[in-house]
Amino acid sequence: MPFTDHFIELGGCKLHLRRSGSGRPLVFLPGASGEPVVLPFMEKLATRFDVLVPDNPGYGQSDEPEWLENIHDVAYFYLDLFAHLKLREVVLVGASMGGWMAMEIAVRNTSRLHCLMLVAPAGIRAPGVEPADIFLLPPEDMARRLFHDPKLVEQRLAMPMSPEAIDLALKNRHTTARLAWEPRLHDPYLAKWLHRIDVPVSIVWGAQDRILPVGIGHELKRLLPRAELHLIEACGHRPQEEKAAEFCELVFRLGR
Amino acid sequence: MQLVLFHLMPYADLDLAEGRKNGTVWVTLPNRNFDPQKGHKLYNRYLDELEYGEELGFDVLAVNEHHQTAYGLMPSPIVTASALARRTKKAKIAILGSALPLRSHPLMVAEEHAMIDVISGGRLISGFVRGIGAEYHTFGVNPTFSHDRFHEAHDLIVRAWTEPGPFAFHGHHYNVQYVNVWPRPYQKPHPPIWIPSQGSKETIDWASHPDRRYTYLQTFSPVKVVQRYLKSYRDTCAAYGYQAEDRQLGWAVPVYVGETDASARAEAKQHFEAFRNVFVKMPLEMLLPPGYTSRESLKNVMKAKAQMFGDVTIEQALELGLFVCGSAETVTKAFEGYWGEMRFGNLLVMCQFGTLPADLTRANMERFARGVMPRLKAL
Numbered sequence: 001m002p003f004t005d006h007f008i009e010l011g012g013c014k015l016h017l018r019r020s021g022s023g024r025p026l027v028f029l030p031g032a033s034g035e036p037v038v039l040p041f042m043e044k045l046a047t048r049f050d051v052l053v054p055d056n057p058g059y060g061q062s063d064e065p066e067w068l069e070n071i072h073d074v075a076y077f078y079l080d081l082f083a084h085l086k087l088r089e090v091v092l093v094g095a096s097m098g099g100w101m102a103m104e105i106a107v108r109n110t111s112r113l114h115c116l117m118l119v120a121p122a123g124i125r126a127p128g129v130e131p132a133d134i135f136l137l138p139p140e141d142m143a144r145r146l147f148h149d150p151k152l153v154e155q156r157l158a159m160p161m162s163p164e165a166i167d168l169a170l171k172n173r174h175t176t177a178r179l180a181w182e183p184r185l186h187d188p189y190l191a192k193w194l195h196r197i198d199v200p201v202s203i204v205w206g207a208q209d210r211i212l213p214v215g216i217g218h219e220l221k222r223l224l225p226r227a228e229l230h231l232i233e234a235c236g237h238r239p240q241e242e243k244a245a246e247f248c249e250l251v252f253r254l255g256r
Numbered sequence: 257m258q259l260v261l262f263h264l265m266p267y268a269d270l271d272l273a274e275g276r277k278n279g280t281v282w283v284t285l286p287n288r289n290f291d292p293q294k295g296h297k298l299y300n301r302y303l304d305e306l307e308y309g310e311e312l313g314f315d316v317l318a319v320n321e322h323h324q325t326a327y328g329l330m331p332s333p334i335v336t337a338s339a340l341a342r343r344t345k346k347a348k349i350a351i352l353g354s355a356l357p358l359r360s361h362p363l364m365v366a367e368e369h370a371m372i373d374v375i376s377g378g379r380l381i382s383g384f385v386r387g388i389g390a391e392y393h394t395f396g397v398n399p400t401f402s403h404d405r406f407h408e409a410h411d412l413i414v415r416a417w418t419e420p421g422p423f424a425f426h427g428h429h430y431n432v433q434y435v436n437v438w439p440r441p442y443q444k445p446h447p448p449i450w451i452p453s454q455g456s457k458e459t460i461d462w463a464s465h466p467d468r469r470y471t472y473l474q475t476f477s478p479v480k481v482v483q484r485y486l487k488s489y490r491d492t493c494a495a496y497g498y499q500a501e502d503r504q505l506g507w508a509v510p511v512y513v514g515e516t517d518a519s520a521r522a523e524a525k526q527h528f529e530a531f532r533n534v535f536v537k538m539p540l541e542m543l544l545p546p547g548y549t550s551r552e553s554l555k556n557v558m559k560a561k562a563q564m565f566g567d568v569t570i571e572q573a574l575e576l577g578l579f580v581c582g583s584a585e586t587v588t589k590a591f592e593g594y595w596g597e598m599r600f601g602n603l604l605v606m607c608q609f610g611t612l613p614a615d616l617t618r619a620n621m622e623r624f625a626r627g628v629m630p631r632l633k634a635l
Binding site: 133135136137138166167170171173174176177178181182184 | 283392393396397398399400401539540541542545546547551554555558
C-alpha cells in the first residue's frame with residue numbers, strides 16, 4: 001500500500017504528513033533535514049503499523065506558524081494533533097531533532113503513547129561531549145558525517161539539488177536554528193523531567209555517529225535507567241536509512 | 257559634506273599565513289595568534305590615529321564593534337569611544353554601532369551611550385547594528401530572533417532616552433520593571449542615530465521611516481551596490497511622502513591617497529589585499545546563519561558566491577569602486593563624481609585597513625586632509 005499525502009489544518013498550522021499501512025499507529029518524527037521522500041524503512045514499518053510521517057511544523061511542506069518559537073511549542077502541537085486524529089497506543093519514534101520532540105511530548109503526557117523509540121535524539125547535553133556544529137559545517141562535510149558507509153555519503157552528495165530542494169533545505173535549516181541554536185541542540189530543563197516517561201523506551205544509536213556522538217546515548221541511558229540502549233555497529237547518524245533492517249526489527253520488538 | 261574618520265582597529269600584526277590557513281580570521285582562528293604586547297602597541301597607535309584625525313579636521317571619529325576576530329579589536333566600542341571622549345574636544349564621536357541583539361540587556365547600551373554623550377558634552381553619534389552573522393556563532397544568540405531583538409532593543413533604548421522615568425517596559429525579549437536611566441543623554445531628544453548596513457530592504461524600510469529618518473550608511477561595497485542602496489533609501493523616503501536629506505545618507509569606504517596614482521597603488525596593494533582577502537573573508541555558513549537575512553537574500557548570496565568569496569586584487573577593487581586610491585587629485589575627483597550621483601552627506605573614510613602600517617596610515621591621513629578634504633567639505 002503506497003504512502004498517501006495528507007494536509008491537516010490544526011492550531012493555525014497546515015501540517016503535511018504521509019500515511020500508509022494498518023495496525024497500531026506509529027508516528028515517525030523526522031530530524032533536522034526532514035524525510036522528504038518515502039524510504040524503505042517506512043514501507044517496511046507500514047507492513048505492521050499504521051505509519052504516519054509528518055513534516056514537523058516549520059519543516060518540509062508543513063507551515064511555519066508564527067507561534068513556533070521553541071521546542072515546547074512543537075510538543076504541545078503534537079499532543080493536540082494526536083488528540084485531533086484520535087490516535088491511541090501510539091508507537092512514537094523520533095530521530096535526531098524528532099527524538100528531542102518525542103521526549104518533550106512524553107514528559108508532558110504519555111496517555112496516548114504505547115512506547116517511545118529515540119533514534120540518536122537531540123535534547124539533552126552530555127558532559128564532555130560536543131555535537132557537530134551543524135550550522136557551521138559546509139554541506140559536504142555534513143553529508144560525510146551523516147553516514148558511516150562512504151557509498152551512502154557519495155550517493156547523498158551526488159543527489160542533484162533542484163531549486164525546490166534548496167528552498168526546502170533553507171526552510172528546514174531555519175526552523176532547526178529557531179528551535180536548537182541556543183541552547184545548542186538541547187533543552188536544559190528537559191533532563192530533570194525525563195523520569196515522568198512511564199512507557200517503555202528504547203534508545204537506538206549508530207556507534208559511529210559523528211553528528212550526535214554516542215556519548216549522548218550513554219548519558220540518556222543514565223537518565224532513563226529502565227530504557228534499552230541499542231548500539232548499531234558500522235552506522236552513522238541515520239540508522240533508519242543506513243541499517244534499515246536492524247532498525248525496523250527493533251521497532252517491531254518494541255512496538256508489539 | 258561631513259567627513260568621518262572610521263577605524264576598524266584590525267590586528268595588523270596577524271600572521272597572514274595563519275589567517276589564510278584557517279580560512280577566516282573570524283570565530284575559529286585560535287586566540288594564541290593574538291600577542292598582547294603587540295596589541296598594546298596597536299591599540300595606542302590606533303587611538304593616536306583617531307585623535308590625530310581631529311587635529312587634521314575630520315568632523316567625526318568613528319569606531320565599531322566586532323567580536324572574537326582579528327578583523328577588528330573592538331569587542332566594546334564603548335571603551336574606545338570613552339577614551340576619545342576625554343582626549344578630543346571638538347570632533348563628534350560615532351559608535352557604528354553597538355550590536356543590540358548580542359547584548360543581553362539593551363539598557364546597558366542606553367546607559368553607556370548616554371554616559372559618553374554627557375562626558376563629551378553632546379558629541380556622540382549612536383549607531384545601532386545587529387552584529388554580523390559570524391557573531392551569532394560566537395555569542396550563541398539565536399539569529400532567527402535577530403531582527404525582533406534588534407527592533408525591541410532599539411525601542412527600549414530610545415524610550416529610555418526620551419521618556420520620563422521610571423516606567424515599565426514589557427517586551428517579548430526584554431522586560432524591565434523600572435526604566436529610569438541615569439545619566440540622561442546630553443543631546444535633545446537624544447544622540448543622532450546612524451544605521452550601518454551591508455544593504456537590505458528591511459533595514460532601509462525601517463531606518464528611513466518618517467518616525468525615525470535615521471542616517472543610513474552603506475559599508476564596504478562595490479560602488480554600484482552603494483548607488484543602488486542609497487537610491488533605494490531615497491526612493492523609500494519618497495514613497496513615505498518626504499524627501500530624504502543628504503545627511504541621511506553615508507558611505508563607508510577604504511581610501512588611500514599617495515603622491516601619485518602609481519605610488520598610491522604600489523603602497524596600498526599588499527595591505528588592501530590583506531584586508532579584503534584575509535581579514536574580511538569567511539565561509540557562507542559563518543556569514544549568513546539561518547534567519548540573519550531573509551531566505552531570498554541568502555539565495556542571492558549563494559548565487560554570487562564565487563564573486564563574493566573569491567580573492568580580489570587591488571586592480572579589481574578599484575574597478576569595482578570597492579576602494580578609492582590615487583593621488584589627491586584623483587581621489588578628490590572620484591568622490592566629487594560619486595557625490596554628484598549620490599549626494600551622500602557623510603563620507604566615512606577608512607585611512608587604515610588590513611596591515612597598513614603606522615607611517616603609511618599617517619601619510620595617507622595627511623594627504624587626504626590636505627589635498628582632498630577641503631574640496632569635499634565644500635560640497
